[in-house]
Amino acid sequence: MLIELKDIRHIYQLDDPVVALDGVNLEIERGEFLGLIGHTGSGKSTLVQLLNGLLKPSEGQVFFEGRDINSQEVELKEIRRRVGLVFQYPEHQLFEETVARDIAFGPKNAGLSEEEIENRVREALELVGLDYESFKDRSPFNLSGGQQRRIAIAGVLALKPEVLILDEPMAGLDPAGRRKLLELLIHLHRELEITVILISHRMEEIARLADRVLVMDRGKIVLQGRPAEVFTERERLKEIDLDLPVVTDILKKLEEKGLKVRTDIFALEEARDEILSALEKQSQFRESRPC
Amino acid sequence: MSQIEMQGVEFSYRAQQDKALAGIDLKVEKGEFISVIGANGSGKSTLAKMMNVLLVPDKGSVTINGLTTSDPDNIWQIRQQVGMVFQNPDNQLVATLVEDDVAFGPENLALPTEVIRQRVDQALKTVGMDGYQSHPPHKLSGGQKQRVAIAGILAMLPDCIVLDEPTAMLDPMGRKEVLETISRLNREENITVVLITHFMEEAGLADRVVIMQEGRIRKTGSPREIFRDTGLIAEAGLDVPEVVALANQLRQQGLSLPEVMTADELVDSLC
Numbered sequence A: 001m002l003i004e005l006k007d008i009r010h011i012y013q014l015d016d017p018v019v020a021l022d023g024v025n026l027e028i029e030r031g032e033f034l035g036l037i038g039h040t041g042s043g044k045s046t047l048v049q050l051l052n053g054l055l056k057p058s059e060g061q062v063f064f065e066g067r068d069i070n071s072q073e074v075e076l077k078e079i080r081r082r083v084g085l086v087f088q089y090p091e092h093q094l095f096e097e098t099v100a101r102d103i104a105f106g107p108k109n110a111g112l113s114e115e116e117i118e119n120r121v122r123e124a125l126e127l128v129g130l131d132y133e134s135f136k137d138r139s140p141f142n143l144s145g146g147q148q149r150r151i152a153i154a155g156v157l158a159l160k161p162e163v164l165i166l167d168e169p170m171a172g173l174d175p176a177g178r179r180k181l182l183e184l185l186i187h188l189h190r191e192l193e194i195t196v197i198l199i200s201h202r203m204e205e206i207a208r209l210a211d212r213v214l215v216m217d218r219g220k221i222v223l224q225g226r227p228a229e230v231f232t233e234r235e236r237l238k239e240i241d242l243d244l245p246v247v248t249d250i251l252k253k254l255e256e257k258g259l260k261v262r263t264d265i266f267a268l269e270e271a272r273d274e275i276l277s278a279l280e281k282q283s284q285f286r287e288s289r290p291c
Numbered sequence B: 001m002s003q004i005e006m007q008g009v010e011f012s013y014r015a016q017q018d019k020a021l022a023g024i025d026l027k028v029e030k031g032e033f034i035s036v037i038g039a040n041g042s043g044k045s046t047l048a049k050m051m052n053v054l055l056v057p058d059k060g061s062v063t064i065n066g067l068t069t070s071d072p073d074n075i076w077q078i079r080q081q082v083g084m085v086f087q088n089p090d091n092q093l094v095a096t097l098v099e100d101d102v103a104f105g106p107e108n109l110a111l112p113t114e115v116i117r118q119r120v121d122q123a124l125k126t127v128g129m130d131g132y133q134s135h136p137p138h139k140l141s142g143g144q145k146q147r148v149a150i151a152g153i154l155a156m157l158p159d160c161i162v163l164d165e166p167t168a169m170l171d172p173m174g175r176k177e178v179l180e181t182i183s184r185l186n187r188e189e190n191i192t193v194v195l196i197t198h199f200m201e202e203a204g205l206a207d208r209v210v211i212m213q214e215g216r217i218r219k220t221g222s223p224r225e226i227f228r229d230t231g232l233i234a235e236a237g238l239d240v241p242e243v244v245a246l247a248n249q250l251r252q253q254g255l256s257l258p259e260v261m262t263a264d265e266l267v268d269s270l271c
């Protein structure tokens, strides 16, 4: 077991205390691709901030390779190097005067050589689709929203973490950037066997990428399973403000109109083929319109 | 006179060689709903900031209901007419309580206290944040902050609302509700809407779509016109909505389908 959360409760102390996590137990295997979904305020960001020790749970324990990360003998610095977190709002993560220094911050702290640091900065910028020469000396604060997002992602990639946690990383990215990041995540997961935890409100992204989907509702994990298991629970998901991926929704609607199609499909090409073959089958029985 | 008129607008940020806006001509009529799409850094937020005088052009002119933004005497009047939801709610939420933040806009309109109170509560209800009146805004989840920022604009009810990626952090139901509210305000109250988004299906809700590329307007047209031009869409780093993509793929396989923009249209034309 790589990561384990045990009997977690997390309470934010305000005048009116907020119970953000309430009885969370979770085990994450090395190499898994985990998708985390849930309505606004359900506790996703709180949960992932526990995983690298940014937040300490009010109750319960967080284990990394069997060690309690909030105990005396564990150095949080080591955990943060191995577990990289891309924040929900990139501005919360950027602080250096130049883009290059910002991305170099992690690798520098990890004690890498100057040369290695520069290589990593170059490589990370390239991975997020920004030109090194044009961006390295710019202030990360004087950039567009999507450019800031890319810098924030690059800063974490430059660390080469074993566990990569991304909190709504696609928000603010343009469609081409989103596609590129999607491909990058698939590559990191499949080729480099990085453990990935992805939070997203875009159901199609989660459905296409994750091995296992966790669904949160008011501080609890209320549903989990393979995408094909979770995204067939339309009513349940709607009750907690979620929905089906676009393509799945279309298939479901076709099924309701009487076309015999599978509804556990998330990819465009697969949906296309399913619809075509269902139409073909039906038209063998009927003359004109298939349903 | 159009509600928003931009003529030959150019703008560069200090210390930045490339122009963020490199000659923009755009008219938005009262009651129109336009969406603006374009790659990261193409100038969308800069364009939006021109509309409520957070920025003024280096060259060219921007007028709102005939008032030029370059005259500092017009600033307050224009800001009462054009309300804006920022890309990052942290830049917008400044008060110590949610209700004060939401009341900020209507207070500037010098409305009576009871009316403000009523509008604030109603707006918070609309975005599903009723009960958070006395919560500190910086201690909210990402999506909750975004909802409160949207409530601020709903409580103000200006002539024109400019929204810069307002749904980026919302859950599917929240997104649907916000888009429905925006559409309703546009339809029923004749409020002009400028919606910046990276989500093509949202852009498709507008009367007119504007594509930005490198500080210029590359093309404007109805959603159908825009998303038909798949070559341009790819070149501008964009995409077509998933529904449109699926319909295109089905057509390529020989199925004859009419032009569709929504899931329901596609389903109805298949069955």
Ligand SMILES: Nc1ncnc2c1ncn2[C@@H]1O[C@H](COP(=O)(O)OP(=O)(O)OP(=O)(O)O)[C@@H](O)[C@H]1O
Pocket: A012, A013, A014, A018, A019, A020, A038, A039, A040, A041, A042, A043, A044, A045, A046, A047, A088, B138, B139, B140, B141, B142, B143, B144, B169
């Ligand atoms: N810093 C904070 N102080 C106090 N309460 C907080 C803080 N951050 C979050 N909360 C509260 O804790 C709960 C869980 O918030 P969290 O940020 O984990 O939600 P989330 O699932 O990430 O939501 P979103 O999808 O909106 O980002 C919410 O009710 C929120 O209001």
Ligand SMILES: Nc1ncnc2c1ncn2[C@@H]1O[C@H](COP(=O)(O)OP(=O)(O)OP(=O)(O)O)[C@@H](O)[C@H]1O
Pocket: A141, A142, A143, A144, A145, A146, A147, A172, A174, B013, B014, B016, B019, B020, B038, B039, B040, B041, B042, B043, B044, B045, B046, B047, B087
């Ligand atoms: N405060 C600033 N200082 C200097 N340059 C800036 C600043 N804000 C934006 N820019 C630059 O101006 C150009 C246009 O930025 P703008 O924020 O308008 O883009 P955008 O279309 O909104 O992008 P995104 O989709 O990423 O939000 C970009 O090249 C960006 O780097």
Ligand SMILES: [Mg+2]
Pocket: A044, A045, A046, A088, A167, B141, B142, B143
């Ligand atoms: Mg969050």
Ligand SMILES: [Mg+2]
Pocket: A144, A145, A146, B044, B045, B046, B087, B164
């Ligand atoms: Mg922007």
